[in-house]
Amino acid sequence: MRIVLGVGGGIAAYKAALLLRLFTEAGHDVTVVPTEASLRFVGVATWEALSGHPVTTTVFDAVETVNHVRLGHEADLVVVAPATADLLAKAATGQAPDLLTNTLLMARGPVVFAPAMHTEMWAHPATQANVALLRSRGAVVMEPGVGRLTGPDSGPGRLREPEEIFAAALAAARQEPAAASETGPAGPLAGRTVVISAGGTREPLDPVRFLGNRSSGKQGAALAETALAAGAQVRFVAAHMDVPPPPGAETTRVETALELRDAMLKAADGADVVIMSAAVADFRPAAASDTKIKKRDDGQDPVIELVRNPDILRELVVRRDEQRRADGALPDSGPLIVGFAAETGDAGSDVLAYGRHKLDRKGCDLLVLNRVGRNLVFGQDSTEVMFLTPGMDPAAPVPTLAGTKAEIAAGIIGRVAAALR
Numbered sequence: 001m002r003i004v005l006g007v008g009g010g011i012a013a014y015k016a017a018l019l020l021r022l023f024t025e026a027g028h029d030v031t032v033v034p035t036e037a038s039l040r041f042v043g044v045a046t047w048e049a050l051s052g053h054p055v056t057t058t059v060f061d062a063v064e065t066v067n068h069v070r071l072g073h074e075a076d077l078v079v080v081a082p083a084t085a086d087l088l089a090k091a092a093t094g095q096a097p098d099l100l101t102n103t104l105l106m107a108r109g110p111v112v113f114a115p116a117m118h119t120e121m122w123a124h125p126a127t128q129a130n131v132a133l134l135r136s137r138g139a140v141v142m143e144p145g146v147g148r149l150t151g152p153d154s155g156p157g158r159l160r161e162p163e164e165i166f167a168a169a170l171a172a173a174r175q176e177p178a179a180a181s182e183t184g185p186a187g188p189l190a191g192r193t194v195v196i197s198a199g200g201t202r203e204p205l206d207p208v209r210f211l212g213n214r215s216s217g218k219q220g221a222a223l224a225e226t227a228l229a230a231g232a233q234v235r236f237v238a239a240h241m242d243v244p245p246p247p248g249a250e251t252t253r254v255e256t257a258l259e260l261r262d263a264m265l266k267a268a269d270g271a272d273v274v275i276m277s278a279a280v281a282d283f284r285p286a287a288a289s290d291t292k293i294k295k296r297d298d299g300q301d302p303v304i305e306l307v308r309n310p311d312i313l314r315e316l317v318v319r320r321d322e323q324r325r326a327d328g329a330l331p332d333s334g335p336l337i338v339g340f341a342a343e344t345g346d347a348g349s350d351v352l353a354y355g356r357h358k359l360d361r362k363g364c365d366l367l368v369l370n371r372v373g374r375n376l377v378f379g380q381d382s383t384e385v386m387f388l389t390p391g392m393d394p395a396a397p398v399p400t401l402a403g404t405k406a407e408i409a410a411g412i413i414g415r416v417a418a419a420l421r
């Protein structure tokens with residue numbers, strides 16, 4: 001069989017050499033087409049020596065043979081490993097700046113992409129949309145593996161092992177439907193139900209006034225969009241928001257913390273993931289007046305008595321843990337629960353210490369910790385968060401992610417998808 005092996009500019013490019021070996025030892029004739037960026041990771045000499053064919057990245061070499069037309073027409077199979085986010089985007093949008101992308105446009109046989117990238121890049125709605133588009137056109141886009149990535153981090157995004165890519169490529173060449181475990185039907189959260197609360201609750205004082213907070217709901221909306229793009233069914237519980245709830249989510253509107261609690265307990269039933277990103281008021285007025293509170297003629301100012309609202313995150317965790325005990329269920333049955341903490345720090349303690357304390361009290365599986373202030377986080381388009389998980393080594397550096405709310409959402413959904421596997 002004539003195979004074109006495209007190599008993208010990722011750290012995993014070296015693994016493509018092992019894949020090339022598997023193909024050649026099985027008797028296939030392989031032409032390697034690296035991208036320019038990939039040559040920073042593995043050089044031309046390796047590909048020419050292992051494949052026995054000259055190697056170039058550009059359409060302007062061997063112009064007399066019109067290389068890309070010949071390669072594309074002659075290939076029985078095109079395999080791209082590692083397929084970077086950039087390459088997937090170019091392939092999905094039909095861009096053709098180099099030999100590999102031109103060959104992909106010319107190819108008439110099966111095409112297999114083996115993606116490799118950081119979890120955030122993989123879970124990003126842009127990448128997920130590109131993957132969905134390529135799959136809808138018949139390309140096989142393998143689900144990446146889960147494990148150690150380029151740096152000290154790990155999660156979904158790892159290049160699948162050369163033997164797995166070899167098997168998927170040969171199956172594609174035989175026109176066999178790829179196993180769902182290899183391609184994933186539609187993203188890392190396909191078949192999962194994710195419940196997300198968003199926005200800020202409002203606690204009425206009287207028919208016209210309320211106690212509220214500065215939450216815009218943007219982070220919750222970004223989480224819902226990312227979860228939808230990753231293939232999940234999303235139940236979205238929206239308190240007051242400055243942005244519309246994402247289309248495609250099943251939305252329940254609420255106003256107060258008590259309404260949010262009821263909606264979340266109902267929505268969490270049978271869910272795989274619960275993300276509490278709403279800013280819930282800790283206190284509410286003990287009694288809301290049925291009529292507008294008036295200025296009094298005797299000059300006395302009103303005193304508002306506050307009472308504590310229920311701790312919804314804690315209640316969700318306790319209910320799940322009770323169900324686990326009652327059913328004798330597996331220790332990781334029931335939803336994975338993600339909490340958010342917005343801390344300012346004060347003279348008594350810093351933001352991280354408050355975050356760790358909150359994780360202990362709540363018992364959730366992941367706590368996303370934000371430093372907040374008047375002009376920090378609320379309503380802003382970008383932010384920085386720390387990820388806290390139970391049992392973390394207190395001496396180890398805390399994983400931190402800075403970026404737009406969509407990027408933070410990708411980081412959270414990526415971690416959730418990795419934990420669910």
Ligand SMILES: Cc1cc2nc3c(=O)[nH]c(=O)nc-3n(C[C@H](O)[C@H](O)[C@H](O)COP(=O)(O)O)c2cc1C
Nearest residue numbers: 008009010011035036037038084085086087116117
């Ligand atoms: C050390 C290093 C490792 C990288 N690894 C990846 C990767 O695994 N996946 C990815 O999508 N991009 C990765 N990148 C970024 C790509 O190299 C960059 O997006 C490039 O434009 C991709 O080019 P390509 O389209 O030729 O693959 C990495 C960059 C560096 C410097």
